[in-house]
Amino acid sequence: MRMQRMITAVEAHAEGEGGRVITGGMPVLKGNSVFEKMRYMQDHHDDIRLLMLREPRGNPALCCNAIVPPCDPSADAGFIIMEQTEYPPMSGSNAICVATVLLETGIVAMVEPVTMLRLEAPAGVIEVKATCKDGKVERVEFMNVPAFAAHIGVPLDVPGFGTVEVDIAWGGMWFVIAEAAQFGIDPRAKNGGAVVRAIEAMRDAAVKMYPMAHPDNPDLAGPTIGQLTAPATDPATHGRSAVSVSSGVFDPSKPEALTGALDRSPCGTGTCAKLAVLHAKGLLAVGEDYVNAGPLGTTFTGRIEGVTKVGPYDAIIPSLSGRGWIYGVSQWMLDPADPFPDGFTVGDIWG
Numbered sequence: 331m332r333m334q335r336m337i338t339a340v341e342a343h344a345e346g347e348g349g350r351v352i353t354g355g356m357p358v359l360k361g362n363s364v365f366e367k368m369r370y371m372q373d374h375h376d377d378i379r380l381l382m383l384r385e386p387r388g389n390p391a392l393c394c395n396a397i398v399p400p401c402d403p404s405a406d407a408g409f410i411i412m413e414q415t416e417y418p419p420m421s422g423s424n425a426i427c428v429a430t431v432l433l434e435t436g437i438v439a440m441v442e443p444v445t446m447l448r449l450e451a452p453a454g455v456i457e458v459k460a461t462c463k464d465g466k467v468e469r470v471e472f473m474n475v476p477a478f479a480a481h482i483g484v485p486l487d488v489p490g491f492g493t494v495e496v497d498i499a500w501g502g503m504w505f506v507i508a509e510a511a512q513f514g515i516d517p518r519a520k521n522g523g524a525v526v527r528a529i530e531a532m533r534d535a536a537v538k539m540y541p542m543a544h545p546d547n548p549d550l551a552g553p554t555i556g557q558l559t560a561p562a563t564d565p566a567t568h569g570r571s572a573v574s575v576s577s578g579v580f581d582p583s584k585p586e587a588l589t590g591a592l593d594r595s596p597c598g599t600g601t602c603a604k605l606a607v608l609h610a611k612g613l614l615a616v617g618e619d620y621v622n623a624g625p626l627g628t629t630f631t632g633r634i635e636g637v638t639k640v641g642p643y644d645a646i647i648p649s650l651s652g653r654g655w656i657y658g659v660s661q662w663m664l665d666p667a668d669p670f671p672d673g674f675t676v677g678d679i680w681g
C-alpha cells in the first residue's frame with residue numbers, strides 16, 4: 331500500500347464546533363512567522379485543507395488546524411487554521427480545540443490546576459490560560475488580538491431582505507453583524523438553513539459595499555463572515571448569536587443555495603467582534619463579562635480587558651473562554667489512485 335498522504339488528527343470540538351487538529355503528517359512549511367507558514371501552505375499545500383475539510387473526510391461545518399513549529403521564540407506551539415473558504419488569522423473555537431489537544435495529548439506539558447501557554451496563530455502570539463483537572467482541560471481562556479468596530483449602524487441593502495442596519499467589526503476575522511429580528515429569524519440551530527441564507531446574502535452585500543482591510547495587514551481583507559444577534563433568553567447569558575462560516579461561493583441569483591454552515595459554537599472571534607461593537611456603542615465597559623450563547627445554547631464568555639488603538643480605530647483587548655473536548659483520533663490517508671485528491675462537494679449539503 332502506498333500513501334500519498336498519511337495524516338494523523340485528533341478530533342475535537344469547542345462548545346459544539348468541530349476543530350480537527352492535525353498532529354502528524356504535515357509537510358515542512360517555510361516561513362519566518364506562522365503567518366508566513368500559513369501563506370506558504372495556501373500557495374503550496376492547499377490540497378491538505380481541501381482533503382481534510384471536504385467529503386469524504388470532512389463536512390461543511392468542520393474546521394481544521396495544523397500544529398506547526400512556532401517561529402516566535404516565546405511560543406510553545408504554532409497553529410494554522412483552515413476553514414472551508416479561507417485561512418483565518420485567528421479563531422476562538424479552533425484556539426480552544428488546539429490548546430485542549432496540545433495539553434491532553436502531552437504535546438505541551440499540562441500543569442494542574444492551571445497551565446499557561448503561548449500559541450503562535452497567524453494573527454500573532456496569544457496568551458492562553460488552561461484550567462486543568464485530572465488530565466482534562468476544563469476551560470481555555472485566551473487573550474485575543476485587539477478587536478474594533480469599523481462601521482456602526484450603517485445601512486446595507488441585502489437582496490431579498492431589503493435595507494438592514496449592520497455593524498462591521500474585526501475580532502480576529504472581519505464580521506458583518508446585524509440584529510436577527512431585522513430578518514425575521516430566530517438564530518437557533520433549528521432555523522440553521524434560514525440563518526445561513528440570510529447571513530451569506532448579507533456578507534456578500536457587505537463585502538461589496540463595505541470592503542475592509544486590517545490596518546496592520548492589508549492582506550487581512552473582508553468581511554469574510556457574518557453574524558446575526560438576538561437578545562438573551564437565558565438569564566445566565568447576555569446575548570445570543572449565530573454565525574455562518576462560508577462553505578461555497580454565494581450566487582445572488584441562487585439565494586436558496588446553502589453556501590455556508592452555522593458555527594455550532596457561539597464563535598469566539600464573533601463574540602470578540604460583538605464586544606467591540608457593544609463597547610463602541612457605550613453598552614459594555616472594560617472589566618465586564620459578556621456571556622454569549624450560540625445556536626446550540628452553549629456559551630463563550632468574553633471580557634474587555636483593556637483598550638488600545640489599531641491604526642485609526644479605537645480597539646478593545648478582549649479575552650475569551652470556553653470548553654473543548656476530544657472525541658477521537660484518526661489516521662487519514664490518500665491513495666495516489668483516489669480520484670478525489672482534493673475531496674469533493676455535492677450540492678445537496680454544499681450549495
Ligand SMILES: O=C(O)[C@H]1NCC[C@@H]1O
Nearest residue numbers: 421422423593597598599
Ligand atoms: O470561534 C471562532 O472564532 C470560529 N469558529 C468557526 C469560525 C470561527 O473561526
